[in-house]
Amino acid sequence: MDIETELNNAQREAVLTTEGPVLVIAGAGSGKTRTIVYRLAHLVRQGVDPAQILLLTFTRKAAQEMLARAGAILGHPLTGTSGGTFHSFAYATLRRNTSDIGFGNGFTLMDRADCEAVCRDVKETLKLGKGDRSYPKKATLLDMITKSRNKELTIATVMEREAYHLSPYLDDLSAIADGYAVFKKQHALVDYDDLLFLLDTLLADNEPLRNQLRTRYRYIMVDEYQDTNLVQARIVGHLAGERGNVMAVGDDAQSIYAFRGANVANIMDFPKIFEGTKIIRLEKNYRSVQPILDLTNEILSGAAIKFDKHLYSDLKSDVLPQVVYPLSDQTQARLTVEHILDLGRKYALHDVAVLFRAGYQSFPLEVALTRVGLDYQKFGGIRFHEAAHIKDVLALLRLVVNPHDLMAWQRAVEHVKGIGPKTVARIYRAMHTDDAKYMATITKKHDELRELLNELDGLRAMAGRPSAILERILAFYQPILIDKYPDDYPKRQAGLEQLGQIAHNYTDMDQLLGDLSLDGDPDDEKRKENAVVLSTIHSAKGLEWSAVIIIDLVEERFPSRKAMQRPEDLEEERRLMYVACTRAKECLTLFVPSSVYNRQSGISDPTLPSPFVLELPSTVFTPLKESYGGSLEKRWPVDSRPSFGTAAKSAVREQDAQPVQARPAATVNPEKLGFCTHKIFGRGKIIACPAPNKYKVNFPGFGIKTIIGDYLEML
DNA sequence: TCTAATCGAGTTTTT
């Protein structure tokens, strides 16, 4: 390890400042990870016990990679260092102190599906929303509840700020949120948010424990600090103390988790909370060639609130990033595959990534890749432990540990034919009131149920290692698997076998269950060789590839349709675009399809290019247009823009650029909806006003569109 | 009363 030659001045200062609070503002690709890795190694070399270091990161993968790299520098692994996410750290700490948080008999961690099911059950128990087609879905209910908790605002405030269309349901939502909290308490259930809040309270109230942890973790490092929320910041405060040796690392321009309650103010306020903070800025970029940085700097310069950032690099290249305009999202998939094959001659396939805004956007590409026989590895979207068959097996595993686990019972018993939600609830009640009579009748009626109960009794009696228990469960589940998924059970079987493999590494069942829900896909651990990477941008955070392709850069997809309503959401989309582009080391290609398939109408809709592409000056990229023959030609996209002409289009863009609140909302009495005109779609009839300042309009020739009032001229 | 089957509407991002 040579700190003098391997690090620049700013990095070296961050590594060598081991005492007191440090805030590292690290631009994209500025060697942030390298700095953390060297600091870990440096601390250990200075004689710090690795067990005294706590490394909090955004994913477990990131933490383990950093620890491994530090170990490689030192020539021996770091033993005993605590590294992981806030959530997994909280889970482990709470497990050791269950009685102090009011769960003397332990608690069960719920995953997203469990939480949604509780929301639905509470809604039904309260008899709310019966027959109302536009009633918020269980996913929406949960979104509001967790958002309100993560931002530490009332539901009313969250609704007022960002979900105005839900305001008719405010009272219902508050009632459901209360019911949700009560239900969790009654059943010893804990959701992801609870992990953080319970740890915060535990540390605030329990001085001996707080002191014990402060002594144990003398050096704390927190990565991706711009994506922490208020409660996470408090936890750091508890653990570090006012004069703690704590280093926070982050980049305000890469804050992309506001939807989850992340608060950029945390990183700005860090020096206020920790007195005497040393602030270090890493600005030189070591990842990307200069032409890519020219483009990413342009993305940031369009931000509403300017960033004090300008990335620069010594890496030269005379190849500009490309912007490709395919005719449709179908040809986009084909052109992407061709481009990947092309890149594959220069780079290893796992060094090429395709990034997109939402998980479903890669589906056409996945089909195209499969057709030509290219292997791919997808990040984001459905996680390993969320697949139905994995959840089924985990439910059985959970029941072995905790017979009171209601969510697991629901899952396990609903496989029995002839038993639905109502009967499950009655069985659960009967078991807990020792109603032997009902149990006898119901087991007599359903053979499958009796077998299930017998199996669980047998499993509890054997009390072996997790892997042994799991093996027996897999055997028991086999017929259910085949019955439930006759079409694709072999594929799912492979997933179950993988689960078996994972279980071999564990001796403690609680730890296994916790890790599975908290640390994502064990599949993600290593990058497959020779497989191109497909990833949501959120899942690509902190990673880099030689070549990066971003697809679906059109309005309504990226930026997401849901982010077009509020200026602050659009700003987060811009930062997301920045994160995506800064992942690229040498090649960056942006795809802007001219039309996308619309499932509703079954035809392809014309698209508008993403504002983030439109505003780029033509000097920073090379435009390529797909000809009708399917080949690519260098040409200005403006030459071939369809129909309505560029004048109308630029007029619309100017309008879009104005902040939405800048103009008073056009007022229309919803009682008598009339006609309106739109710059692009022309004259249309207003058929509904689903929310204030939002209209459903039928445009002849274009169909029904939902549009913000600001873009309409009322007639 | 409850379950299973069918139909129609709507799809962001994650610990």
Added chain:
DNA sequence: CTCGATTAGA
């Protein structure tokens, strides 16, 4: 494809 409302049948 997935969720929820609706409905026919047990």
